[in-house]
Amino acid sequence: MILSGKAGVAGVMGWPVGHSRSPRLHGYWLRQYGIDGAYIPLPVAPDRIEQAIRALPALGFRGCNVTVPHKEAAFRCVDRLDEAARRMKAVNTIIVQPDGTLEGRNTDGFGFMANLSDGAPSWRADAGPAVVLGAGGAARAVVLGLLDAGVSTVRLINRTAAKAEDLAADLATGPATGPGGAIDVIPWDQRGPALADAALLVNTTTLGMQGQPALDLDLTRLPPRSVVTDIVYTPLLTPLLLAAQARGNPVVDGLGMLLHQARPGFAAWFGQMPAVTPDLRRFVLEGL
Ligand code: ATR
Numbered sequence: 001m002i003l004s005g006k007a008g009v010a011g012v013m014g015w016p017v018g019h020s021r022s023p024r025l026h027g028y029w030l031r032q033y034g035i036d037g038a039y040i041p042l043p044v045a046p047d048r049i050e051q052a053i054r055a056l057p058a059l060g061f062r063g064c065n066v067t068v069p070h071k072e073a074a075f076r077c078v079d080r081l082d083e084a085a086r087r088m089k090a091v092n093t094i095i096v097q098p099d100g101t102l103e104g105r106n107t108d109g110f111g112f113m114a115n116l117s118d119g120a121p122s123w124r125a126d127a128g129p130a131v132v133l134g135a136g137g138a139a140r141a142v143v144l145g146l147l148d149a150g151v152s153t154v155r156l157i158n159r160t161a162a163k164a165e166d167l168a169a170d171l172a173t174g175p176a177t178g179p180g181g182a183i184d185v186i187p188w189d190q191r192g193p194a195l196a197d198a199a200l201l202v203n204t205t206t207l208g209m210q211g212q213p214a215l216d217l218d219l220t221r222l223p224p225r226s227v228v229t230d231i232v233y234t235p236l237l238t239p240l241l242l243a244a245q246a247r248g249n250p251v252v253d254g255l256g257m258l259l260h261q262a263r264p265g266f267a268a269w270f271g272q273m274p275a276v277t278p279d280l281r282r283f284v285l286e287g288l
Helices: 022-032 046-054 071-077 083-088 108-119 137-149 161-171 239-246 255-261 263-270 278-286
Strands: 008-014 037-043 063-066 093-096 102-105 130-133 153-158 182-187 200-203 227-230
Touching (some): 008 022, 008 046, 008 263, 022 037, 022 263, 022 278, 046 071, 063 263, 071 102, 083 102, 083 108, 083 137, 108 137, 108 227, 108 255, 137 161, 161 182, 227 239, 255 263, 255 278
Parallel strands (some): 008 063, 130 153, 130 200, 153 182
Antiparallel strands (some): 063 093, 093 102
16 A cells, blocks of 8 residues: 555554554555555553553544553543443543544444344344353453343353452443443352353353363353354354354354454544455454
8 A cells, every 4th residue: 555645544552562453454444445544553562651642643643542451551541531431441442633632432342242243143132141251351341232232131250250240340330320231240160050041152251262271161051042252263263162053052253343343443543434344354364
């Protein structure tokens, strides 16, 4: 791509950033839509993150994505937050406003829900309880997405119960704040029985990722029509998804969450809401 002097510039700040798929993903869209723009990797050490974020307007950047380990620091140093970032206490997308101020957003919950509706169009928020395994940053996005979509009960299960309790306390909505669902924290050793009558099972732990042990979970109690999804996408079909598929459950892999979470940022920086297509999936997979 040959840039003009007017090209819009965005990027991704991480440390390290070499593993990020975002430059490949945004680069595909820039080329597909013929946009005069660039999206570049920005390796930023933790002790310089605030300085780097604050420099975005001075450098004429339209904004950037923020990845590990900077999402919480970005939350603290932008000027304004959207609702999702405020509730998640983490920012993954920064938009430089026309007046030079910085808006922090979090699009991970959007990415999770968009991937779920793409991959399992028959799933409905009112179909029954959702079981979420894990209580890290990804779980926060998933639980928030599910509650906002109208799921009435999320069963949250994490090896370290205190982290699940913290997440539940942070995100719980109640009748006072709107329709709001409940988050029930369930002990890790009850994860098998907790699958009874679940309409959705989500793994947000790192178990099943390449180089990690598989998730040890007995699926016997899981209803046959429950949708199973994993946010891990290396491998694309984790041992959990393979086991669920083998017993006939619909499964949704995690790659689409990465692709969909990127769309709102691209739209804000480059003026075009990009599409997630089979070709894009193939292109990003080739780069894994
Ligand atoms: P992220 O922010 O990407 O979600 P994270 O904060 O490192 O990542 O969270 C990883 C999740 O995987 C946590 O829920 C973690 O459980 P703990 O809170 O108990 O650490 C879970 N996890 C990682 N290894 C695990 C293992 N061997 N058994 C059970 N859970 C594990």
